[in-house]
Amino acid sequence: MSSDISVNVQNLSKCYQIYDRPRDRLKQFVVPRLQRQVGMQPQQYFREFWALKDVTLEVRKGETVGIIGRNGSGKSTLLQMICGTLNPTSGEVHTTGRVAALLELGSGFNPEFTGRENVHMNAAIVGLSPDEIEARFDDIAAFADIGGFLEQPVKSYSSGMVVRLAFAVQAMINPDILVVDEALAVGDEKFQRKCFTRLEELKARGTSILFVSHSAPSIIELCDRALVLDRGARIMYTSPQQAIRAYQKIIYAPDKDYQHLVQSYVAADQSGEAPAIERDFPRAVETSEKAAAENAAIFDPGLIPETTSVYPIQGAEIENISILDENNNAVNVLNAGSVYQFEISGKFIDNFSGVYFGMHIRNVSGAVITGQKYPEDGNFIRAVQGGSAFTVRFSFNMSLIPGVYFVGAGVWSAEEPTCAHRIMDAIMFRVSAVGKPISFGYVNLSASEPRLEMV
Structure with missing residues (x-):
């Protein structure tokens, strides 16, 4: 040795x-x-x-x-x-x-x-x-x-x-x-x-x-x-960034894509070259401006949460929660810095008064990173009729640091029952990096690159 x-x-x-x-x-x-x-x-x-x-x-x-x-x-x-x-x-x-x-x-x-x-x-x-x-x-x-x-x-x-x-x-x-x-x-x-x-x-x-x-x-x-x-086998032994990217794709890959992913990464590991699969699947982390510009948000069917919790239906039902890009396409692999619409749709079963909607985004440890309500705090929708459908959209500038996040939403009332319906961890999404990382933590609040002045 x-x-x-x-x-x-x-x-x-x-x-x-x-x-x-x-x-x-x-x-x-x-x-x-x-x-x-x-x-x-x-x-x-x-x-x-x-x-x-x-x-x-x-x-x-x-x-x-x-x-x-x-x-x-x-x-x-x-x-x-x-x-x-x-x-x-x-x-x-x-x-x-x-x-x-x-x-x-x-x-x-x-x-x-x-x-x-x-x-x-x-x-x-x-x-x-x-x-x-x-x-x-x-x-x-x-x-x-x-x-x-x-x-x-x-x-x-x-x-x-x-x-x-x-x-x-x-x-x-x-x-x-x-x-x-x-x-x-x-x-x-x-x-x-x-x-x-x-x-x-x-x-x-x-x-x-x-x-x-x-x-x-x-x-x-x-x-x-x-x-x-x-599954007991070496897939890759490489830089931390590339290893994390491979790991995330493997654990969220649909069954039909799993073997293809593993074979590509193992072949790359043995040859020392970039994985061929990187040309077939969206990158979790992009480091070049050109590659970032070509990286469009997509829908990955493998991103399915295992912690979804559906509350009892008490007069309303959330039927769908989705994330939409600028072309109204459903996506769950998002680009940092882009704007997305988080859409919640469903129906009211009973008549309600004092209604409001809410949604939140949590990280993998369960901490609420951000959320929105409609109408704003202190205001309510005065009356809704049973049998009517609803669709509410919340707009987010995706300033989250690259990683995996979970979305939950609910319909509430100022009167009993206060929680008409709620779903926790209904969907999950992944944020991909665009350009060089300049922040860390959970959100990117930087307005420009740091500047140094010395005298």
């Missing part, structure tokens, strides 16, 4: 034996042996499930690699084999230096031991001597910042306290390789920021970091390269 490579994974695979019935496990243990002894072809009583298959990658010293993929794609299996806590079915893993891992909440902690005792035990496991542990203990305790709970059994900790102490132990021992598997999602915002600052410090001193996250901004900001896994 090259001296500048800290992690070398070659054709790594992991297969599990799945038994449909408990007695099949006993049969598998006994019957095939007897069949071999009498010269018969041994019978198999299990099904094979390949959690990971023929995955190869290298991580350079000081490099941060993001690992992304939907649930069940093999991310955790890969990390466990790199850390040595899981044996591969085939393939090889070679690591250089001290490996520290934060694989799951509370892993490696004895719940009956105090926080102090668990710090000593975990630090010893990764190879620190008693003197080294004592020298670094104050830094670990300060980083965890759990106060007097450090002297209490871990079983009395909250989930946030467990992850604080676990990260503090692994990150403050200055490992050569640090593996983090989604555990930071448990901590609060202040602690997450503290963790990412520490990751940057470790990266600067030459630590290799393998980082699993479903957060596209975190992968892009923190990582040098990213590995896309799907």
Whole structure:
């Protein structure tokens, strides 16, 4: 292995034996042996499930690699084999230096031991001597910042306290390789920021970091390269931006397009060239002005939310919610900076008075980014007749930062029943970038490019 490579994974695979019935496990243990002894072809009583298959990658010293993929794609299996806590079915893993891992909440902690005792035990496991542990203990305790709970059994900790102490132990021992598997999602915002600052410090001193996250901004900001896994296979190992683009297209692809997408990305990964699929599907992120000008909003049938919640019909019914471009075409892949109409249509079943309509846009964590009402606050539609249809349009300048968002809408009344009908997460849409990104967060409020004056 090259001296500048800290992690070398070659054709790594992991297969599990799945038994449909408990007695099949006993049969598998006994019957095939007897069949071999009498010269018969041994019978198999299990099904094979390949959690990971023929995955190869290298991580350079000081490099941060993001690992992304939907649930069940093999991310955790890969990390466990790199850390040595899981044996591969085939393939090889070679690591250089001290490996520290934060694989799951509370892993490696004895719940009956105090926080102090668990710090000593975990630090010893990764190879620190008693003197080294004592020298670094104050830094670990300060980083965890759990106060007097450090002297209490871990079983009395909250989930946030467990992850604080676990990260503090692994990150403050200055490992050569640090593996983090989604555990930071448990901590609060202040602690997450503290963790990412520490990751940057470790990266600067030459630590290799393998980082699993479903957060596209975190992968892009923190990582040098990213590995896309799907159904146990390596799809791409490339720049974070291109990996996120591939991941988003794969998870939202209709079944009829899935295989075509995967084959194109795998072929591009093997050849080192741009994926052919990028010429067939709209880009999630555009970096050139020319490409952005040619990128029209489209409708992607794969963008279907799984969190839709329909409220009871109490005198009105929303029948359709859609997003329309300037040509009145239904779209759900939108260009940043363009104007779109969010249309809600339906019918009133009963007579109503004091009616108003509303819609909102939420991010993936559920926070309301923006919304509109009609009429404006304090005003109402005085009377509507049962049997009448309605269509209301809300106009939005798409100033959202590129990403995925969800739309909900409702019909309300100032009188009972106050909620005539409501649908949460009725549709989802994705905002694509146009030009170079000049803002971050959720919305782009910039009026012009920043200017610098020096005297």
